[in-house]
Amino acid sequence: MQLFLEIIFVCCSLVSVQSLEIFRTPPLPHFDHEWWGPVEEKQHNDTSIRPFQVHFDPGMIEDLRYRLKSHRPFTPPLEGVGFEYGFNTHYLHGWVDYWADQYPFQQQEDFLNQFPQFKTNVQGLDIHFIWVKPEVPPGMEVVPLLLLHGWPGSVREFYGTLPMLATVSRERDFAVEVIAPSLPGFGFSDAAVRPGLGATEMGVVLRNLMHRLGFKKFYVQGGDWGAYIGLCMATLYPKEVLGYHTNLALSITPTAILTWVLGSIYPPLVVDPVLADRMYPILSVVYWLTRETGYLHLQATKPDTLGVSMADSPAGLLAYIYQLFSSGSRRKFYYRSDGGFDDLYSRDELIDNLMIYWITNSFTTSSRIYAETLNLRNINMAVFAIPTPVPTWTIHAKDEIFYQSPTLLKFKYPNLLNSTVLFTGGHFLALEKPQVFADDVLHAIAAFRRWHFNRKHKKYTF
Template sequence: MLLTSPFLIVVYTLFLRSPPPLPDVDLEAWWGPGEETKQDTSVRTFEVQFSASMIQDLKNRLKNHRKWTPPLENIGFQYGFNNKQLDSWVAYWAERYNFQERESFFNKFPQFKTNIQGLDIHIIRVRPEVAAGVEIIPMLFLHTWPGSVREFYEALPHLTATSEDRDFAIEAIVPSWPGYGFSDAPARPGLGTAEMAVILRNLMHRLGFKKFYLQGGDIIGISLATLFPQEVLGFHSNVGASASTSAILLNLIGAGMPSFVVESHLADRMYPLSSTFGFLLEESGYVHLQATKPDTLGIAISDSPVGLLSYILEKFSTWTKNEYKYLPDGGLDNHWSRDQLLDNLMCYWATSSFTTSVRVYAEIFSKRQIGLQLDEIPTPVPTWIIQAKNELIFQPWRILRRKFPNLVAANAIDDGGHFLAFQLPKVFSEDVLKAVAAFRKLESEKNEL
């Protein structure tokens, strides 16, 4: 049938078109170096270690940098990281950042490694002690880029706490993504979001969890919930979004009829489109660079700790609140201590994993990954989304339900940015616990039918 009018195109896209089937994914693909070998299935204890040679090399690089190019007059972070701020950051990292103390801080939670499909995957695993009658439930927490497992350190005590008001407590499993931080990177191309989802699902199986809850602030969590809906008991996301054809179409329709798409008090998070698209265009240059030439960028950033600092912390500034780009210091001291932000940088510098971390963008935007059409496939997993005021993307209930038909809640809050667990750990944790309670109630009601 030829679609000859815009009305028919809208009707077909929103109501008549069938979603594609779930793609076949290789659950045992080998990502380690060389030919597949016998896999070590043990789960080994692990501790973060900052070697003396690495620390000395880092300090030398920090202290022997070239003179900065002066920033333009009367400028904040509009052109990127303001060079006038670099001296204090570099001096702090080289002279005041206590490497031994921070190493101990990193090791405050139990950590392990286990080999999944040829890659040693690093995990933090916090299991609470509970009273009789309290069920311990597993929940997988996924970090973001340019974040790391460090995002969850302040939230973990809240997430794993027990309460007389709850009949459950969360056992938190927090892995470093493959190629990030303390996890191995793939030896060959092709490890995109679907393949990462497989590795993380297999990781949970290795730990003894055939079914589990999931929290994710990035596309990896959405991919995992989409591919394994029978294994994910509930999905909590702080970046719930869909790039499906119907989502894009509804977004465009709402530009002319906002009330058709979004509640009036939230419309300014989406419209006018010139503002939201302008923001995304201004802030998404890194995506194109990392999706096309990640290794070239990686050579420069991996060789310079000052480059790493300025590249990543500029994202922490703007992605926390766009208006921070007009401040001389980028607003970086408004939410975190310097130790906190430098801890996150150490996850990249100490492991030399910046290059392998940004390669995932090349995989996400490959023809093969796009051809899987995961955005077009609804997931029936019960889903709860918290929407920070300053998150990069906002989608309302009407759009989100296209991807998440069992959307339990879309909780728009008036604070927070992209790194929500890191910025507002208590708010984040309380929302996760509310979501899990709602998921369990739904499951109980379902079982009673």
């Protein structure tokens, strides 16, 4: 998800046009609780919390298999290419055949229902969420964690790490209960019926979800779009977000961007030399981002047109989404004809994610997050440029799509407590390395708790 390249270029342009004016911290925007559902339902809003289960309808399975088996012949790839032109169609045949003939539908339906799931209506939208509560001994404190996915992912990314996050340990004086929602318009959560529900507004909806569940204060973890939503929540609600952990840390303040550019003259001033190749040379970073952002421009401008084909062709949906999983997991997979998937993931877990998009027909509505966020409305609000006092902890995989050093991150997160650097892993860290992910999140929560304790002891306030 390379959307932030667009915002970076806009910020840099504003610097050249408005000079020092952009360095003034913009005012914090205020959000009313907009109603995103059908107007006629506003007077009869059901705010109850209702159990939910995933269901693979037999008719849906029959139709899906028919579509997978009845596709037109794929256009052969050029000789000697890997994924340079997109999903290699020689390798696509095996995926389509597996999905139709070997994917264990009933087994995976049961798998997807292993955790308690619910729906509740927030601001006119039925929001789906997984809610995992630990079994704790008497006297142990339980703290809430809001876990946010992105696009083209889903809550399926967290199935491996959820039990690890909720595990009770004698080494900690707390346990974690996890709330992992499907973002509005994604999977089993309703989509808005009118324009305006971007990532910033989603932060408001999900904050209100946590209030609905009884949590006035909570921790947030986000990756991909979840990282941007978490950034917005930490900025808008600094007295409610107790700590923010992210595996896609972004500081898009004008000062951070200019520091990044100026650092190209002498990188050690900005970044540890061991990590300098993740930020410099800038042209290499921009070239890679530009090369991989074709989907972003489509979804930021015409998501509904693109969605027609994705809703009609499961083979097309697979190729489109998993080309992005390949490039987001390892940059070197760009040159492999198999996309490198089998090195990191099982086929069933990847198709589980596709099933969530397919059975809910949510490709179009999920893709609209690009159009609803990458626009002048959100840029003018400039939530991304307002520093937040919320304590923050970041983790950086080797092949994450974008890296910023602590020097840059502290312009947005002055209370940056730690930046964990990995020399392996990619963009879908919770899916690929669930234990590494869980351990880092738990260490972060422990650090957030100590930070708040120390501030309370010294009588500091926000």
